[in-house]
Amino acid sequence: MNSDSRPSPDLPEGLHPDTLAVRVTVPRSQYGEHSEALYLSSCFVQPDSETSAHRFANPSEGYTYTRTGNPTVTAFERRLAALEGAESAIATASGMSAILLLGLGLLKSGDHVICSQSMFGSTMKMFGTDFAKFGVETTFVSQTNAAAWQAAVRPNTRLLFAETPTNPLTEVCDIAALAAIAHSAGALLAVDNCFATPILQRPLQLGADLVIHSGTKFLDGQGRVMAGAICGSSKYVDQIFAPLIRSAGMVLSPFNAWVVTKGLETLSLRVKAQSANALQLAKWLEQHPAIDRVFYPGLPSHPQHELAMAQQSGIGGAIIAFSVRGNSPEQARARAFHVIDSARICSIATNLGDVKTLISHPASTSHGRLSEEQRQAAGVVQGLIRLAVGLEHVPDIQADLARGLDTCASVA
CATH class of the missing domain: 3.90.1150.10 (Aspartate Aminotransferase, domain 1)
Incomplete structure (x- = not known):
């Protein structure tokens, strides 16, 4: 996310989410477009070498290359963050790439994760098989039994990952209870909010630290494009995930970001x-x-x-x-x-x-x-x-x- 693209700074405080879904964006260009512009550009021309050097060293202060930031992608990130009540959001190429980014940013060899045993199959495989290749161990527990989550906690537990409602059985976990368990163990709680969306449920308000989205689903709403995102505090999104995604390149394309941004307006x-x-x-x-x-x-x-x-x-x-x-x-x-x-x-x-x-x-x-x-x-x-x-x-x-x-x- 780029600080020189502040979201609609003239908007008043305390707006309803329905209004935020339509109005939060980046400033208009000099042409005054009403609908968000689509910036289909892989790179951005710099005014001089000094500015170029500064922006490459400080990616949040200007656009240089779309892998490190793009105004259209920023518009989507700003709007989704506003809907989730988050400080910040970072867009990814898909929902599963958001989960991959989460793991790469937070976990290391020797760490332990607790997950629901009732989640989306690809999520279970990523935690149980793919992350295991790098020395991360995952314990799968009952989605609905908070005591089972508590019993699974270890000294090296770093993350609790929940999906609520789950795919496909719509099992619901108590987000506040899991947040309390995670925080008492010095761990984080991440919640996949794909099924409910911020229209029905805002996990951060219930104590979760991070929210995961597959924008491919309800956020787009028309079955057109792939997209994903992580929402949370700037401490994690901007300081941990943003530098990593700039290197790894699992970024959301500007076109897909534009499509999902427009989808949020009718969410x-x-x-x-x-x-x-x-x-x-x-x-x-x-x-x-x-x-x-x-x-x-x-x-x-x-x-x-x-x-x-x-x-x-x-x-x-x-x-x-x-x-x-x-x-x-x-x-x-x-x-x-x-x-x-x-x-x-x-x-x-x-x-x-x-x-x-x-x-x-x-x-x-x-x-x-x-x-x-x-x-x-x-x-x-x-x-x-x-x-x-x-x-x-x-x-x-x-x-x-x-x-x-x-x-x-x-x-x-």
């Missing part, structure tokens, strides 16, 4: 509307005879319903998981595939946060690289289906799902 409207659709669908799914169980934080049947409502502004979010009945894992998988393949409106894809409803089979996609033991521990059974609800007419989505579900219900 509140989309998330609230998609969540309302999801609640309506979850209630309907819970009554269907072909379904064994529905996982959705907005339902009273969800084990962490009260916590979710308190942490997520009383809104359940836009992701539903449900398991199809089957007499064996093989039958449950076949029926889940039948429901998915019968869809004509829902897209068979593994992204989420799109305005188009997406349907997927986690055991063979997002969690396909995990062992069966890991999948079972995470509750990712063969009959599980994940539905990322979009903005279509709800009865149309119901009919699309009923096409396959009704067949399953009619067969013993």
Whole structure:
């Protein structure tokens, strides 16, 4: 982030997040553009050698090369930081590159990490396998059992990493409780806020130190580009992660930054509307005879319903998981595939946060690289289906799902 690109310095204090999502940006150029400019330039011309030398030595004081800073990327970082209530944010090429940057910046050989056993499969692999190559050990514990997180703490524990709600079972952890555990151990708490977004949940206000985003999901909202980010205090974002990303090069492209910046302008409207659709669908799914169980934080049947409502502004979010009945894992998988393949409106894809409803089979996609033991521990059974609800007419989505579900219900 560049200090010479202060975000809308004329904006008053205390603005609502809906206003921040539209108005926080970098100063306009001399042309006075109303929409944020897209700076498609790999480098920036310097006025003289002395200024060039100064800016290369002090990257926060001017743009030199897009790997070390770009006005369009800064606009996205400033806007997302404002939404999360963070001092600073740094953009990355994807959500997973944000997690990689987190690990490279904070961890070293001999360090210990505690993670939920119910997270996104690629996140679990990165902590459990990839970081392990460099001497970092990770303990996976129950997402919802704070005592298990506490019991896993060691003298060398440096980081607690949580995803809430989790992908795909929407399990919710108590952010404030985990923050207290982390801080008492001299560790940090990082929270993946991809499912809830800052519209529903602001982890930093609950005690978390860092927030991770896959901007590919709800922040963009149209399924167009890849993006990621880390939000937090300047101590970590600007002093640890920024110098590292300038060397490593896992930066967000200006075009993708521009797309996601514009996506933030409609984030509140989309998330609230998609969540309302999801609640309506979850209630309907819970009554269907072909379904064994529905996982959705907005339902009273969800084990962490009260916590979710308190942490997520009383809104359940836009992701539903449900398991199809089957007499064996093989039958449950076949029926889940039948429901998915019968869809004509829902897209068979593994992204989420799109305005188009997406349907997927986690055991063979997002969690396909995990062992069966890991999948079972995470509750990712063969009959599980994940539905990322979009903005279509709800009865149309119901009919699309009923096409396959009704067949399953009619067969013993």
